[in-house]
Amino acid sequence: MMSDPRLPPEILDYIVDFLHNKPQRLKMCCLVAKSWVPRTKKHLFKRIEISSLVDLETWWKVFPDPDSSPGHHVRSLIFPCVGPIFSGVAGGCNLVRPFTNVVRLGMWCDKGIFNALTSSQFFELVCSLPLLEDIDLGVWVIGSDYGHGPVFEPRASPPLAGTLSLSLAAEIGDVTRGLLALSNGIHFRKFVFAWSSEEDYQWAMALVERCSDTLEYVEIDRNVLEYSSEALIDLSNATKLREVAFWFRPDVNWITNTLKTILPEHRDLQKISIYFEPHHDIFADDPEDLKRVVGEWTYKQWMDLDGRLVQLWEAHAVCIKLVGARNKFKSVISLLPEAAKRGIVQLLIYAEVEFDSKTHRRLYS
Known part of the structure; x- marks a missing residue:
């Protein structure tokens, strides 16, 4: 008499683990055999x-x-x-x-x-x-x-x-x-x-x-900037920092001042991510035209951020990601001319980025 066929435990574990994020399939696995239930529960619950x-x-x-x-x-x-x-x-x-x-x-x-x-x-x-x-x-x-x-x-x-x-x-x-x-x-x-x-x-x-x-990682939500004046997040002692991320409506000075607290001791720094929302579409090749469009003070803030991003790239070879709406990219090219010219920033659009609905945290690699 032939005994009941059984999968080797390691094959069963591989099949169930492969379905770890598919709850409906996992529930179906529970109906296959009692021996499938314990491993399936691990993922279902x-x-x-x-x-x-x-x-x-x-x-x-x-x-x-x-x-x-x-x-x-x-x-x-x-x-x-x-x-x-x-x-x-x-x-x-x-x-x-x-x-x-x-x-x-x-x-x-x-x-x-x-x-x-x-x-x-x-x-x-x-x-x-x-x-x-x-x-x-x-x-x-x-x-x-x-x-x-x-x-x-x-x-x-x-x-x-x-x-x-x-x-x-x-x-x-x-x-x-x-x-x-x-x-x-x-x-x-x-x-x-x-x-x-x-x-x-x-x-x-x-x-x-x-x-x-x-x-190792700090993410500052854009809403914070509505309540902060010139205060900054001092990251100088967090020397194991690998990544910093900012959400902002363009309070660029706040971001620049925070990035200035990153020192040569931050040897592990790998990525700076900035989610930007310029209020207007801005594109001008001539700096004087740009000053007239955005205002001299705002123009200076963006130039300071541009210079700081270049410094961090030179010091740490850090990957810089700017994420925004497609129609805002020309604005960024104008407002960060040196970073754009050197090709040190990666521009991503919102449509290419997945977000955790609870934390708004970006999920791109």
Whole structure:
């Protein structure tokens, strides 16, 4: 009698792993044979979104035993609207009990729920995830505790060695104060920043300074420039920096001053990415004509940026990417004449770039 044909385990793993980002195909794999289910669960439950308290209660109902639930497969835990969930759950530990292997925590919230999540609740949750590396906080997530935080007792904290993304319309002071107080420190390699006040800018600088020994990537959202005056992000101590990215409506002086903090010690610097949105189509071969079109002060700012990009290219052989709308490229050629003449910049259009819808982070290689 012929035994049941079975694939060698390494072939089965290869097939299932190949389908890791195709959930419908993975679900079909679960119907093939029981032996296919364990490997398939690893990918099916790798990323979980909990959109409501009902979702969370359903999980607990279907998987009442945390030790045997597929929660240990979850690596990314996302709360698209965290307010109602936290209002119905007492304590972060209870919330994440089945998800102790999470390495990325994402939280976003509607504008209408301003005080949905206090910093004490947030850090109780963070400290309950022993493997956590990445934190992504979206609009209006963190409300203020009464008084000055942190109101929790800092204790053994997760590694926090991945990405910190702060795109908040509320103040980031409580978040930053708590992160800086964690007993094991923070060791983020990537920062994505947007903030809403000058005070938040100071907190962002404190984070950069604290992670200066590990920081490799900094992205500054264009919205920050609406709230910043002449302040700059001082990157001089972040000597392991590999890439800097800016979103901006043309506050070129702010970008130039920040790039001036990059020193010869930044030997690992490889790429500068600038997402530009000039307000007008500008094209003029003659510098005097260009001055009349954009104004003498604006013209000087662009020439300073042009010179700084050339200096960085000469010092570090850095790849410079400028990303914008197709009809703005002539403007850039006019406003960055030396960089354009030397061919040191790569121009990309928005249509050729994919974006993460939550963080607006560019995904091109």
